[in-house]
Amino acid sequence: MNDIERRIKDLSTKQASERLDRRIDTLLRNSEAKFERGFPRVVSWWQCLAAMLLCVIGGYVLHAAMPASKTPPESPVTQIFLMQSPDGNGQAARQTRQDVFFTDPSKIQVFQIEYQQTSFSDNSI
Amino acid sequence: MNQAGFVDLIRHCYEEDRHELFLLALSITRCSDTAEDALHTAFERLLKRRKVPRELRPYVFRCVRNAAIDEVRRRKRGRECIVADPPTDSCARHEDVRLAQCLQELSDSERECILLKIKGDLTFKEVAEVCNVSINTASSWYRRGLAKLRDMLTEDTP
Numbered sequence: 202m203n204d205i206e207r208r209i210k211d212l213s214t215k216q217a218s219e220r221l222d223r224r225i226d227t228l229l230r231n232s233e234a235k236f237e238r239g240f241p242r243v244v245s246w247w248q249c250l251a252a253m254l255l256c257v258i259g260g261y262v263l264h265a266a267m268p269a270s271k272t273p274p275e276s277p278v279t280q281i282f283l284m285q286s287p288d289g290n291g292q293a294a295r296q297t298r299q300d301v302f303f304t305d306p307s308k309i310q311v312f313q314i315e316y317q318q319t320s321f322s323d324n325s326i
Numbered sequence: 327m328n329q330a331g332f333v334d335l336i337r338h339c340y341e342e343d344r345h346e347l348f349l350l351a352l353s354i355t356r357c358s359d360t361a362e363d364a365l366h367t368a369f370e371r372l373l374k375r376r377k378v379p380r381e382l383r384p385y386v387f388r389c390v391r392n393a394a395i396d397e398v399r400r401r402k403r404g405r406e407c408i409v410a411d412p413p414t415d416s417c418a419r420h421e422d423v424r425l426a427q428c429l430q431e432l433s434d435s436e437r438e439c440i441l442l443k444i445k446g447d448l449t450f451k452e453v454a455e456v457c458n459v460s461i462n463t464a465s466s467w468y469r470r471g472l473a474k475l476r477d478m479l480t481e482d483t484p
Contacts, residue, residue: 205475209429209444212422214408217348221362225340225369232373233333 336372339386346446347390349408353441354394354434357404361394368393384452387442391456428478436471439464 340347347368351361368389379385409426429437435457442453454464 205472206444208425212425214349217344224366228369229333229337
């Protein structure tokens, strides 16, 4: 150790005050009290990951166990009816019905009905 | 280690090095109040961590250093001297004040290295860990700082 190092070593510097000691002591005491009260443990990353995986697997199992529910089709259903005309003269009508399902009952179901008259040469239909 | 043991370990660490930790914080903040706040913040963070690092002593110094730097960023750096008492007429006191002034004129990294090494009794490896640099960098900062101090003090002598 040279002269300057020795001088720095012997340099009387400001020291931690009693006020600081009290502050740190209070901090440590509070921390101890928290532990005694059963402060919640810090969850590590792998515990988080395991919990997430369990949730995913549980959800999948629940979904598989549930009976398949009827869900309304996303697009309107088109039904084609071929009907014999009442007068029997070979006229047929094609009815195209597009049902749009609404979950809100206040909205009325919309039916778009289209009749198209077609002439046929025979009465095969 | 249980939680009570961890708190005891931190308490022991504070009691052993409180003056050195305070000096480090004071040399960065240059204000006693801010240095105290930095120490408080550092220990608060340490207690939240609840995991004992492999090398606790340099880790605590590093925590205090980081907290002091954070405090300086938030507030303005003070102008307080690190020497204990206000200067008196005695020659020895005058030299101490001059030495402290020279220390303050060094760069932050040089001053920190010197204080950690000499006042904190840390090894170069530990100093490097605290400053988050390589051992070679820490030792060169230390040597450069001492050389600057020598030059400054030599200029003063008639």
